[in-house]
Amino acid sequence: MKITxxxxxxxxxxxxFSQGTSCAQGSNSSTSPSTxxxxxxxxxxxxxxxxxxxAQNLLDxxxxxxxxxxxxxxxxxxxxxPATDMAERVxxxxxxxxxxMGYDFMNYTQSSNNTTQTAEAIAWAKGNYKYDKKYSGRxxxxxxxxxxxxxxxxxxxxxxxxxxxxxxxxxxxxxxxEDSAEFKxxxxxxxxxxxxxxxxxxxxxxxLWRPLHEAAGxxxxxxxxxxxxxxALWRYMxxxxxxxxxxxxLIWVWNGQSPSWYPGDEYCDxxxxxxxxxxxxxxxxxxxxxxxxxxxIAMSENGRIHENPWEKWAYFMTWNDDNGYYNxxxxxxxxxxxxxxxxxxxxxxxxxxxxxx
Numbered sequence: 001m002k003i004t005x006x007x008x009x010x011x012x013x014x015x016x017f018s019q020g021t022s023c024a025q026g027s028n029s030s031t032s033p034s035t036x037x038x039x040x041x042x043x044x045x046x047x048x049x050x051x052x053x054x055a056q057n058l059l060d061x062x063x064x065x066x067x068x069x070x071x072x073x074x075x076x077x078x079x080x081x082p083a084t085d086m087a088e089r090v091x092x093x094x095x096x097x098x099x100x101m102g103y104d105f106m107n108y109t110q111s112s113n114n115t116t117q118t119a120e121a122i123a124w125a126k127g128n129y130k131y132d133k134k135y136s137g138r139x140x141x142x143x144x145x146x147x148x149x150x151x152x153x154x155x156x157x158x159x160x161x162x163x164x165x166x167x168x169x170x171x172x173x174x175x176x177x178e179d180s181a182e183f184k185x186x187x188x189x190x191x192x193x194x195x196x197x198x199x200x201x202x203x204x205x206x207x208l209w210r211p212l213h214e215a216a217g218x219x220x221x222x223x224x225x226x227x228x229x230x231x232a233l234w235r236y237m238x239x240x241x242x243x244x245x246x247x248x249x250l251i252w253v254w255n256g257q258s259p260s261w262y263p264g265d266e267y268c269d270x271x272x273x274x275x276x277x278x279x280x281x282x283x284x285x286x287x288x289x290x291x292x293x294x295x296x297i298a299m300s301e302n303g304r305i306h307e308n309p310w311e312k313w314a315y316f317m318t319w320n321d322d323n324g325y326y327n328x329x330x331x332x333x334x335x336x337x338x339x340x341x342x343x344x345x346x347x348x349x350x351x352x353x354x355x356x357x
Contacts, residue, residue, distance in 0.1 A: 041178040042232025044239045047266050052248040054357045055206035058142065059251050059269055061355040062296045062314050065348060072315035072348045073341075074100035074144070075329065076301070078322070079107065082116045086320050087124070089330055091132055094342040097350040099141050100208075102317050106148040108196060109189045110163045118196045121145070125205040137351030143200070144208035144253070144317070146300075147193065149222065152185035167224035174222060174229035190237060194245045201249040204357065209250040210300055211237060214274055216258035227261055234263045255300045259291050268293075270314070272300035285312040303328050304335055310346035 051059070065072055075098040078084040091097050101124045103117040123129050127139030150163040151170040164170045175182035200207050215223035215230045222230055234254075241247045255272040256262065262271075271293055273284040281299070288297045296314035299306065309316045318335065321327040328334050341347055348354075 038176045039174070039229055039232035041183065042236050044235055047238060047242060049242045049246070049248055051251070052201075052204070052206065054204050055249050055251055057357065058206045058208075058355060059296075062251075062270070062298075066296050066314040069310055070346045070348055071310040071313050072100050072142070072353075073098045074102060074142075074315050074317035076102035076317055076320045077104070077117070077120065078320040079104040079117060079148075080114050081323075082114055082120070084321065084323065086329065087129065088132070089321065090342075091135065093330065094339050094349075096342050097131070097135070097137075097141070099348050099350045099353040100144060100315055100317065101141060102144045102146065104146050104148060105193050105196060106150070106165075109152065109192055110150040110154040117145075118199055121207075122200060122203055122205060125200070126203065138353055140357075141350050141353060142208065142355070143205065144210060144300075145197075146210045146213055149189065149212075149220075151221065152189045153182060165220055167219055167221045170221055172221050174225035174233050176229075186233070190240055194241055194247065197241070197247050197250065198245070201247055204249070206249045206251060206357075208253050208270070210253040210255065210272070213255050213300070215256045216261045230256070230261060231263050235267055238263075238267045253298065253300060259287065262291065265293065265295075268295065270296045270298050272298040274301035275299065276301075276303040276319075278304040278306075281306050282312075305338060305341050307337065307341075309341065310344070 062072070075086050075090050077086050087097055087101060101121070103121045105117065107114050108117075121143040124141055125143050129139075131139065148165045150165050151161070151172045153172055154164070155162045156164065156170045156172065158171045159169065161169045172182065175186075177183060197207060197209070212222045212230060212234055214220060216227075218224045222233060238252065241250060251269045252267060253270045253272050254263065254268040255274055257273065262268070271288050271291060273288060275281050275284050281302070285297065297312065299309070299313045299316040302316050302318055305316055305318055306313065318338075319328040321330050329338065342349060
């Protein structure tokens with residue numbers, strides 16, 4: 001099934017997310033499983049590269065925010081419809097802009113539609129976003145990217161499906177053989193995304209980089225490939241981007257949705273969770289806190305914003321509107337307290353963002 005709207009994605013998340021949560025609750029292991037020898041391309045030296053000054057400064061700031069009992073307000077952009085301005089919708093509702101905007105490389109590999117996310121992220125970070133004329137606060141905020149990674153060998157050779165990232169819609173899985181067509185396709189896609197991330201690096205823009213998300217749930221091909229393949233791919237991507245491509249502007253955000261899928265401290269800077277069931281948010285935090293990592297804890301995707309997000313989350317990231325039933329930001333059904341939360345002094349919006357690049 002080709003995804004043309006986040007509504008379909010949201011529906012799948014709501015119906016199956018509890019499975020991912022219960023999977024995570026089944027393990028509190030804080031150790032990093034070894035990569036299987038069958039994925040030899042994933043057995044790489046430990047990372048050696050340091051972060052850029054701006055990336056390290058941002059990571060330190062995020063740590064300080066959580067230590068002070070505050071939280072950074074984040075809002076996800078609408079990837080497939082550039083005409084829908086989520087930052088503006090937040091402003092019109094609250095009189096404030098989020099401090100953090102989320103973007104997606106969904107359409108940068110197999111699909112060529114709506115590839116404006118890199119430019120929009122640069123504009124947001126540099127303060128060149130088209131702010132409301134009444135707004136007189138700070139310009140320039142924080143950016144994060146995820147990647148709904150479409151089948152690297154699209155169309156699928158068995159199902160015929162185009163551009164699918166759901167495991168049920170493609171037979172593509174993480175290959176064990178480095179010489180395979182599948183691995184070469186992965187490498188080609190990584191090169192494309194590295195080129196986009198370099199555009200941000202060239203502007204000295206740090207990126208909260210959240211790849212291979214929700215893996216333990218199994219609904220994406222990189223998760224349905226299994227834990228060992230996922231860990232190998234995460235570590236390979238980390239090595240390739242940081243050591244070979246020199247992308248020192250990346251802050252690596254992990255939300256594998258199960259502690260046993262954790263790639264290791266040296267491969268991760270922030271641990272996070274995605275949750276669309278408000279009743280499970282507190283439990284999600286306890287799972288991450290139980291890993292006992294000296295790292296910020298974030299809500300990397302949410303439907304309803306936690307009632308008191310500053311008590312737990314370094315930042316939250318409300319999902320976008322699809323201009324229909326799943327209007328995660330603007331619907332009172334999903335976020336009835338959004339205005340109250342944005343008005344709280346413990347919530348860092350763009351106007352009171354203190355981080356200096």
